[in-house]
Amino acid sequence: MSHVDFDSTIVVGKAQLSRRGFLAAGGALVVYACLAPRDAFAQAATSTNSLDPTRSLSWIEIRSDNTIQFRTGKCDFGQSSIYIAYPQIIAEELGVPLEAINSIISGDTDRTPDGGGTFGLLRTNVVNLRKVAAYTREAILELAGRRFGVPRDQLTVTAGVVTGAGKSVTYGELVQGQDLKLVIPVRGNATDFSGLVVEGDPPLKSPSTYEIVGKPFKNPNITAKVKAETLWASDVKLPGMWHGRVIHPPTLGSKLVKAGSLDSKKFQDSRLVVQGNFLGVVAPNEWDVIRAAWEVAASTEWTSWKGLPGHERLFDHLREKVDWAALPVMNGAANKGDVAAAMRGSAKIHAAGYEIPYLKHAPIGPSVALADVRADGTVTVHTNTQNPQFLRKGIAIMLNTSIDKVVIRTYAGSGHYGRSNGGNAGAEDQAVLLSKAVGRPVRLQWMRAEDVQWSTQSSAMFSTVRIGLDPNGRVLAYQSDHFGPPMQDDRLVGALLAGLPTMGVPAPKMPAPHQGELLVRDPWVYHHVPNVAEVGHGTPQIGQHESPLQAGLRDHSMRTPIQFQQNFPREVAMSEAAALAGIDALQFRIDQTSEPRIKDILTRLRDASEWRSRPTPSPEAASSGDGTVRGRGVSVIFRDNGFWACGAHVAVTPSTGAVKVERMTLVVDPGIVVNPLQLKRQVEAGCLMGVSIALHEEVTFDEGAVTASDWISYPILKMAEAPEIRVVLVHRPETGVHGQGSETSNALAASAIASAVFDATGKPMRRLPLRPENVKRALSA
Amino acid sequence: MLTITVNGQKRHVASAPETPLLYVLRNELGIMSPKFGCGLAQCGACSVLLDDAEIRSCVTPVSGVANKEVTTVEGLPARWARRHGRAADQGTLHPVQEAWIEQQVPQCGFCQYGMMIKATELLEQNPKPSDEDIKTAFTTSGPSAHLCRCGSYLAILEGVRHAVSLMAKKDGGA
Numbered sequence: 001m002s003h004v005d006f007d008s009t010i011v012v013g014k015a016q017l018s019r020r021g022f023l024a025a026g027g028a029l030v031v032y033a034c035l036a037p038r039d040a041f042a043q044a045a046t047s048t049n050s051l052d053p054t055r056s057l058s059w060i061e062i063r064s065d066n067t068i069q070f071r072t073g074k075c076d077f078g079q080s081s082i083y084i085a086y087p088q089i090i091a092e093e094l095g096v097p098l099e100a101i102n103s104i105i106s107g108d109t110d111r112t113p114d115g116g117g118t119f120g121l122l123r124t125n126v127v128n129l130r131k132v133a134a135y136t137r138e139a140i141l142e143l144a145g146r147r148f149g150v151p152r153d154q155l156t157v158t159a160g161v162v163t164g165a166g167k168s169v170t171y172g173e174l175v176q177g178q179d180l181k182l183v184i185p186v187r188g189n190a191t192d193f194s195g196l197v198v199e200g201d202p203p204l205k206s207p208s209t210y211e212i213v214g215k216p217f218k219n220p221n222i223t224a225k226v227k228a229e230t231l232w233a234s235d236v237k238l239p240g241m242w243h244g245r246v247i248h249p250p251t252l253g254s255k256l257v258k259a260g261s262l263d264s265k266k267f268q269d270s271r272l273v274v275q276g277n278f279l280g281v282v283a284p285n286e287w288d289v290i291r292a293a294w295e296v297a298a299s300t301e302w303t304s305w306k307g308l309p310g311h312e313r314l315f316d317h318l319r320e321k322v323d324w325a326a327l328p329v330m331n332g333a334a335n336k337g338d339v340a341a342a343m344r345g346s347a348k349i350h351a352a353g354y355e356i357p358y359l360k361h362a363p364i365g366p367s368v369a370l371a372d373v374r375a376d377g378t379v380t381v382h383t384n385t386q387n388p389q390f391l392r393k394g395i396a397i398m399l400n401t402s403i404d405k406v407v408i409r410t411y412a413g414s415g416h417y418g419r420s421n422g423g424n425a426g427a428e429d430q431a432v433l434l435s436k437a438v439g440r441p442v443r444l445q446w447m448r449a450e451d452v453q454w455s456t457q458s459s460a461m462f463s464t465v466r467i468g469l470d471p472n473g474r475v476l477a478y479q480s481d482h483f484g485p486p487m488q489d490d491r492l493v494g495a496l497l498a499g500l501p502t503m504g505v506p507a508p509k510m511p512a513p514h515q516g517e518l519l520v521r522d523p524w525v526y527h528h529v530p531n532v533a534e535v536g537h538g539t540p541q542i543g544q545h546e547s548p549l550q551a552g553l554r555d556h557s558m559r560t561p562i563q564f565q566q567n568f569p570r571e572v573a574m575s576e577a578a579a580l581a582g583i584d585a586l587q588f589r590i591d592q593t594s595e596p597r598i599k600d601i602l603t604r605l606r607d608a609s610e611w612r613s614r615p616t617p618s619p620e621a622a623s624s625g626d627g628t629v630r631g632r633g634v635s636v637i638f639r640d641n642g643f644w645a646c647g648a649h650v651a652v653t654p655s656t657g658a659v660k661v662e663r664m665t666l667v668v669d670p671g672i673v674v675n676p677l678q679l680k681r682q683v684e685a686g687c688l689m690g691v692s693i694a695l696h697e698e699v700t701f702d703e704g705a706v707t708a709s710d711w712i713s714y715p716i717l718k719m720a721e722a723p724e725i726r727v728v729l730v731h732r733p734e735t736g737v738h739g740q741g742s743e744t745s746n747a748l749a750a751s752a753i754a755s756a757v758f759d760a761t762g763k764p765m766r767r768l769p770l771r772p773e774n775v776k777r778a779l780s781a
Numbered sequence: 782m783l784t785i786t787v788n789g790q791k792r793h794v795a796s797a798p799e800t801p802l803l804y805v806l807r808n809e810l811g812i813m814s815p816k817f818g819c820g821l822a823q824c825g826a827c828s829v830l831l832d833d834a835e836i837r838s839c840v841t842p843v844s845g846v847a848n849k850e851v852t853t854v855e856g857l858p859a860r861w862a863r864r865h866g867r868a869a870d871q872g873t874l875h876p877v878q879e880a881w882i883e884q885q886v887p888q889c890g891f892c893q894y895g896m897m898i899k900a901t902e903l904l905e906q907n908p909k910p911s912d913e914d915i916k917t918a919f920t921t922s923g924p925s926a927h928l929c930r931c932g933s934y935l936a937i938l939e940g941v942r943h944a945v946s947l948m949a950k951k952d953g954g955a
Binding site: 219228362364365413685688711717 | 937
């Protein structure tokens with residue numbers, strides 16, 4: 001065996017390769033993160049961030065048997081990103097076969113290096129992973145070059161084999177018998193919102209040479225789930241574990257007067273836990289604890305509270321009662337020209353208001369977590385979460401303890417589509433409070449009603465839009481004002497109830513992501529419009545300051561957060577302006593944009609959806625009668641580096657207000673399509689969630705509490721309502737950008753459907769959801 | 782002590798007779814594929830087969846299943862083998878499971894155990910369902926529609942169609 005000869009370290013760009021020793025058996029190249037020198041001041045602060053290489057927090061490991069493991073602090077909720085898109089991207093950049101990657105560690109705060117939250121998986125975080133893989137490949141090439149005695153530029157890599165000077169060697173052979181360490185410079189902090197960012201610019205493979213990225217591989221994670229081999233967060237058990245249930249206040253502002261009585265003879269070994277306004281029951285048996293919690297709830301006394309407008313008065317309240325001048329307004333990045341003057345010079349003006357209600361993430365599985373708080377002060381939480389490091393921080397703040405005492409372990413879980421609580425869902429911190437109180441592991445399962453009533457929601461917003469047209473139907477001026485809370489309440493709900501410390505709530509002058517101002521989050525796409533003024537108006541959460549618990553209608557990110565609420569009014573208003581101009585709604589959009597990729601997806605949409613060009617409304621449009629009228633609508637969005645267009649074809653029965661979505665067509669240009677099979681499934685599924693939001697969803701609440709409590713009072717789409725969906729993927733390797741799927745199609749459906757109902761009936765639809773009663777109201781307006 | 786039959790095995794149950802079957806399966810018997818979704822028979826995440834019919838284990842007292850056979854997704858491969866007069870073969874999945882993988886049906890997958898149970902019930906009763914039959918089965922045939930929040934309904938439709946062809950092939954070859 002001939003080891004590559006080197007004494008100290010090999011420099012690989014900004015990374016350093018060293019050999020820690022020789023091994024009798026095995027061998028590996030292990031890749032670590034290390035804070036870059038200019039961030040060294042942060043080293044002390046991050047000593048608790050699991051960045052110590054001695055703790056084996058590798059990023060990538062190449063073993064002597066040619067297998068590879070990688071780790072990421074992000075989580076997968078079914079997008080398939082981590083279990084198949086990431087392996088494809090990493091294998092591609094490393095130059096190894098996809099099958100070589102046989103181990104992935106994801107999301108656990110003590111076992112992953114990079115931290116940050118789970119968002120931008122294929123937008124921002126992928127750049128990190130590509131760089132880590134590229135540094136690693138370059139280090140392998142350095143080793144091979146030394147072994148062969150040839151320079152780097154005479155080496156080639158194919159499927160995990162390096163060839164040069166007539167010789168070849170596998171990656172495994174290069175690391176055989178050695179303990180190799182590659183240290184990659186990073187900046188940032190694992191517990192920050194975005195986690196660590198890799199420094200330097202190792203050479204990245206050209207997308208035109210990709211062989212693994214772009215292929216329709218199956219997701220191995222699906223196989224494990226279908227075989228019932230997956231350990232879900234709700235399945236985790238620990239020795240000595242008991243079950244918990246929480247009794248939540250009857251309103252979002254009620255305080256505990258007197259805890260109900262618990263019959264511990266009837267419910268053996270059960271314990272009541274009271275801390276401030278936090279009330280829970282713990283028992284060895286789950287069915288016992290459910291019934292015990294019902295009994296305690298029935299005899300518990302709370303203060304009454306009223307501080308919400310009620311959902312029927314919500315938009316009147318937002319318009320009339322909220323002081324929108326209390327927070328600075330935020331201007332859109334595309335604002336230009338003189339909108340007021342251009343409006344005065346317009347031949348026609350479309351002006352209207354649009355409303356989107358509070359929505360629920362509504363996971364099929366209510367929040368569940370298992371917490372193990374030990375006497376030595378260590379805390380381990382087993383859960384599924386979108387942001388394990390943020391949850392870890394939140395729990396450390398709540399317990400007033402050091403962050404290195406807290407570990408979050410993550411598992412497969414019911415999809416959450418954002419964050420329905422600060423950490424993820426709500427049960428995590430409450431499980432911690434229960435475990436701490438009883439000194440044993442406690443598994444807390446929220447019941448359905450709690451998940452609907454005590455998780456955060458996607459905040460309601462209303463917008464006013466004005467579009468000025470010239471005599472030829474060109475848009476001279478576009479003005480939109482968006483009003484609503486900023487959707488980022490990271491406070492843990494158990495801490496709020498127990499009166500314990502929390503992270504800051506969105507407020508003026510808070511640092512991102514907790515700024516109270518409402519940003520303009522929907523990138524502008526109609527660049528031919530000469531005058532643009534988009535403005536965001538923020539406000540604190542509704543009821544938050546009025547609630548003695550500081551609770552109220554807490555809100556947090558849900559699929560395309562804020563962008564959906566701003567894109568819906570823009571796209572519906574553009575279709576209405578097209579109608580005012582007497583121009584086909586799809587052509588009207590092509591005319592307003594200079595972006596060739598938008599023109600291209602709209603042209604493809606016209607073909608794929610069998611769109612017949614004509615002005616809206618349809619010649620057969622009717623707003624009354626028992627007959628069925630049909631219409632079509634279109635919408636576009638730019639998100640996560642991807643351009644998307646959507647066409648909806650609907651049938652409406654004016655007499656009943658019933659809307660049937662018959663066909664949805666989506667054209668997606670995300671840049672590089674990493675995996676067309678998985679992207680198509682994501683697009684279809686996201687679109688159906690969008691159809692659900694369009695037709696059904698609204699959080700109902702009275703003056704004190706969310707009144708929706710189950711799947712009857714918060715209905716979602718059922719299979720029989722699913723329309724035909726056509727998906728067209730546009731692969732553009734020349735962009736060099738890995739495109740994101742998952743949530744964007746979700747945002748496009750409602751605006752296309754509302755515009756299609758307008759086309760079918762001649763009556764604009766400006767408020768979601770398009771339930772029969774809302775549609776009938778709009779038809780008779 | 783109650784005795785129930787789950788996935789072909791007789792199991793003694795210490796839980797109180799009124800305990801919903803879901804908690805007995807998950808907490809006492811360690812059968813984890815049925816999931817808690819609502820506890821109200823409104824979503825189908827907890828569905829199991831009771832003899833040949835899909836039921837909601839979250840609202841079914843364990844005492845009510847004493848003389849019947851409960852099948853969960855863990856027991857689908859053996860159920861298929863038994864119904865076709867074959868020995869249960871380690872590693873061979875039920876055609877519905879095969880189809881679910883082939884068609885990459887799940888997104889998050891939390892509802893899919895109930896979906897596969899519903900698909901099995903449907904295909905045992907109607908080996909050649911139309912799309913309308915499939916939509917009806919998943920929407921109105923049970924105590925509630927089977928709900929998927931991720932929106933995998935079209936994938937499920939394609940999964941059932943694929944299972945139909947797999948079953949026909951396997952039956953033909955038997």
